[in-house]
Amino acid sequence: MFQDRLQAQLLPAVERAFTELFQQQLDGRSVSFQATRPEFEGDVTLNVFPFLKLSGKGPEQTATLIGEFLIRELPIVQRFNVIKGFLNLVIADAYWTGFLKAAQAHDLLVFPSTGKKVMVEYASPNTNKPLHLGHLRNIFLGWSVSRILEAAGNEVIKVQVVNDRGIHICKSMLAWRKFGQGETPESSGMKGDKLVGRYYVAFDKAYRAEVEGLVASGLSKDEAEKQAPLLLEAQDMLRLWEAGDPEVRALWEKMNGWVYDGFNATYARLGVTFDKNYYESQTYVLGKNDVREGLKKGVFYEKDGAVWVDNTPEGLDEKVLLRRDGTSVYMTQDIGTAIKRFEEYPGLSKLIYTVGNEQDYHFKVLFIILRKLGFAWASELFHLSYGMVDLPSGKMKSREGTVVDADDLVDEVVSEARSMGEELSKLDGFSAGEKAALYEMIGLAALKYYLLKVDAKKRMLFDPAASIDLQGHTGPFIQYTYARIQSLLRKAELLSGDHGPGATDTHALLPEEKQVLKLLHHFPAVLHEAETRLDPSSLANHAYEVVKAYNSFYQAIPVLKEEDADKRAFRLALSKVVASTTRRAMWCLGIDVPERM
RNA sequence: GGUCCCGUAGCUCAGCUGGAUAGAGCACCUGCCUUCUAAGCAGGAUGUCGUUGGUUCGAGUCCAACCGGGAUCGCCA
Numbered sequence: 001m002f003q004d005r006l007q008a009q010l011l012p013a014v015e016r017a018f019t020e021l022f023q024q025q026l027d028g029r030s031v032s033f034q035a036t037r038p039e040f041e042g043d044v045t046l047n048v049f050p051f052l053k054l055s056g057k058g059p060e061q062t063a064t065l066i067g068e069f070l071i072r073e074l075p076i077v078q079r080f081n082v083i084k085g086f087l088n089l090v091i092a093d094a095y096w097t098g099f100l101k102a103a104q105a106h107d108l109l110v111f112p113s114t115g116k117k118v119m120v121e122y123a124s125p126n127t128n129k130p131l132h133l134g135h136l137r138n139i140f141l142g143w144s145v146s147r148i149l150e151a152a153g154n155e156v157i158k159v160q161v162v163n164d165r166g167i168h169i170c171k172s173m174l175a176w177r178k179f180g181q182g183e184t185p186e187s188s189g190m191k192g193d194k195l196v197g198r199y200y201v202a203f204d205k206a207y208r209a210e211v212e213g214l215v216a217s218g219l220s221k222d223e224a225e226k227q228a229p230l231l232l233e234a235q236d237m238l239r240l241w242e243a244g245d246p247e248v249r250a251l252w253e254k255m256n257g258w259v260y261d262g263f264n265a266t267y268a269r270l271g272v273t274f275d276k277n278y279y280e281s282q283t284y285v286l287g288k289n290d291v292r293e294g295l296k297k298g299v300f301y302e303k304d305g306a307v308w309v310d311n312t313p314e315g316l317d318e319k320v321l322l323r324r325d326g327t328s329v330y331m332t333q334d335i336g337t338a339i340k341r342f343e344e345y346p347g348l349s350k351l352i353y354t355v356g357n358e359q360d361y362h363f364k365v366l367f368i369i370l371r372k373l374g375f376a377w378a379s380e381l382f383h384l385s386y387g388m389v390d391l392p393s394g395k396m397k398s399r400e401g402t403v404v405d406a407d408d409l410v411d412e413v414v415s416e417a418r419s420m421g422e423e424l425s426k427l428d429g430f431s432a433g434e435k436a437a438l439y440e441m442i443g444l445a446a447l448k449y450y451l452l453k454v455d456a457k458k459r460m461l462f463d464p465a466a467s468i469d470l471q472g473h474t475g476p477f478i479q480y481t482y483a484r485i486q487s488l489l490r491k492a493e494l495l496s497g498d499h500g501p502g503a504t505d506t507h508a509l510l511p512e513e514k515q516v517l518k519l520l521h522h523f524p525a526v527l528h529e530a531e532t533r534l535d536p537s538s539l540a541n542h543a544y545e546v547v548k549a550y551n552s553f554y555q556a557i558p559v560l561k562e563e564d565a566d567k568r569a570f571r572l573a574l575s576k577v578v579a580s581t582t583r584r585a586m587w588c589l590g591i592d593v594p595e596r597m
Numbered sequence: 598g599g600u601c602c603c604g605u606a607g608c609u610c611a612g613c614u615g616g617a618u619a620g621a622g623c624a625c626c627u628g629c630c631u632u633c634u635a636a637g638c639a640g641g642a643u644g645u646c647g648u649u650g651g652u653u654c655g656a657g658u659c660c661a662a663c664c665g666g667g668a669u670c671g672c673c674a
Contacts, residue, residue: 029614037617047616049654059654085654086617126674166674280674306672315600316670323672330674360601361669387602388667395667417636426634442636454610458603459667466609466623470636473610473622480636488633529613541611544621555629555638562633597636 002528004521005099006044006091007033009074014046017069024054035518041081042088043518049085059085093509096517097570103577108523109584111153117347120146120384122354123160123267123274127259128168129197131266133389133396133404133462134356137451140590141386142354143272144452144536147588152531157275157345161337164256165281170237172196173251174230175203185258191265191407192258206230266406270444271590278337286336288328290373291321299372314368316361321369334366335373342377350380352534357385357457384534387459389451404462414443416468417476427596438594442476443468445591449475452589453540473544475591478582481547482593484554485579491560492572507567512553516574519546523581527588536589543585550578 003011011028018026030050036042048055048063055062060082067080067087076095081088122142125131131139146156176183176199185192207230214224225231240248267273291307294300300309300321307322321332342348353363363383371378389396396403418439421427427435450467454460470476509517523542530539559575562568583593 032614032616034613034616039618045617049616052654084617163674168674304672308672317599320672325672327672329672356668357602358668364601385602390667420636424634424636426636458610461609463609463623469623471623472636474636476636477622480634484634484637491633525613533613537611538613541621548621551637552639554633555635558633560633597634 002525004525005102006076006095006521009076010044010046010070010089013070013073014066016073017066018051018054021065021069022055022057026051026054035522036088040083040086040088041090043091043514044089046087046089047085048087052085063087093514096509096514096521099521100517100570100573100577103520103581104573107584108520108577108581109151109527109588111151111524111527114153116153116349117155117157117345118149118350118352119157119159119341119345119348120149120352120354121159121161122146123272124163124355125160125263126163126168127196127256128172128200129398130191130193130262131406133406133409136270136406136409136447137386137389137456137460138354138356139267139270139272140448140451141384141456141536143590144588145352145354145384145534147590148527148530148534148536148539151527151584151588157348158273159276159278159341160274161278161280161283163280165241165252165279165284167234167238168200169252169256170234170241171203171207172200173248173255174234174237175199175206176255177251179206185261191262192260193262193266194407195262196255196259203230203234269407269410269440271592280333283337283340284328284333286340287332287334288322288326288336290335290339291328291332294321294369294373297373309365309369309372311365311368316365316368319365331362331366331369334362335369338366338370338381339375342375348377350382351377352382352384354384354386357387359383360385382534384456386456389460389462391462392464404464409467410443410447412464413447413468414440417442417446417470420470421597430596438597441592441594442470442479442597445475445479445586445593446470447475448589448591449478449540452536453544455537456535475586476597478543478547478586479591479593480597481550482579482582482586483595483597485550485575486595488559488575489572489579507564507570510557512549512557513571513574516546516549516553516578519549520577520581523585527585530588539585539588543582543589546578546585547582550575 010033011031014031015026015028018024031046033044033046036045046063046066048059048066052059052062055065057065063082063085067082067089070077070089071080076092078090078092080090120142122145123135123139125135142158146158149156176196179202180199183195185195188195190198207228210228210230211221211224214228215221219227237248241252291300294309295302295307300307302308305324306320308318308320310318312318319331320329321335322328338351341351355363360383363381363385367378367381367383370381391402391404393402421435421439421442427438430438446468451460453473519542523546526538526542530536557571559568559571562571586593
């Protein structure tokens, strides 16, 4: 369990209190301190209810005895009050100002190196259509988790698996060859992924027309769907692809190339990168030997000529790993790819798959299989499962054209940031290019924060109006606070006589100052939690809490206008740490912050 | 049908291994800019925490059943 610097002092003292006052051994792990609720006096609270058996006394008496002991033993405990079983401790201002000094010297959200290497897989698109809103949640989530792991001291390898082969891309290729008349991204001025996606849609349309015609001529729907000439042709093309037919391969490479150009443009705009790309056209052959090995070892078994795994002892089902004809299924290649990755990256300590929760079962089975094959690292595989994104109108359906395109969405939110910015017009001296870059930064912040602040595990509703909101609990609100502080710091430097911000402990902390300090103080614990739970939302929400408290402070307490030099220096120091910590927290979310806005 | 996830204010969401009178934002209302950036601050109103039982000193949180929503269970990917 993560201990902050305050708990590190309090916990041993509480343990001593139990040995000296009650002659009992207290298990430190069972002790939890919580922030004191605002309606009571105090900074941290110890709930003594769980320890009444140890103390052998009533709640009030137990709490009072411990409180008195802490006052004697720890200078940082200034006074206390007891309400029922709650021991509320007031921590001395000197502790908080000392904390601020430490935070000035060392970034609160940078942990020492763990020496561990972690691989995060995310994005993983198909190459037959452009990226959409669902991909955005995946991409922002995977990127943020990578950053969080880095901040927590790990080396992170970011990868994607590109699903570049299969019937879906053959459909686009076929449609392009039939109807495309040589159209290219250049000739049409269309982004490559959009162009290929258009032919995928064109295929679907023509195919359904064929199916309807066949049904009209008397076939059942099922038969029609299987016998439509276009589908047969696409399947032929897939066979030619697998046989390495030069012409099909050339077309495949050309059209995938267009898609990659389009994806790369989107990734660049979103600000994400990959250290390595895996392509299914290469990985789909993996895993067969591993499955045969498993068969030899008796981990799997043969039935009807196919190879199976029996997961009924784990409460799951039986599952085919190699078809009767010896070809592999999706699971087979995932087995092989996982093994290959741990070979390619010796010392890899964890592998995280950012994949939607509709594949929960798949990953459960995959991890069990790898464990059965005897790989020690199988326990370090993690499915970062996230919920679907729904629209107010319901589920996104490509057939019904309700899919929200990623590029369009970014355009929209950036344009909202622009009109807001123009309206407020606070950017004197900015060039057109600087303004455009700023609006881009703000728009992306709105979108990223909107998708990241919700617990990733949960299905979420995407409200287009709320996602471009720039006020309240949003990314731009946090950026705004940062820009505000930067402005303050710039002005402070202009004032003569100030030799930079410094923390002093010569004045009694105001409630607004202390509130900000307490929230900052809690930040490392939040990062730790975000890392262990692989959950950016907790970090996103805490960043909001901090800047909200800072804004209250800012609005109520003078900084530069303060005449007392010590107080002014202290408040500047506080502001500076809020800014740098906020910037780091936003970095962990993949969101940039501006110097002005 | 089996397995898994979800149900908290009008809407969208927080609520850490059980702890004090369940919190934010949006929307609605009232104040605050001759400016340390009003993309802000202060204040107002809003709850059978899906239902019913159980465990506990204490349950939004744990357990069971039920109701409602979703996912998944293929020699598909």
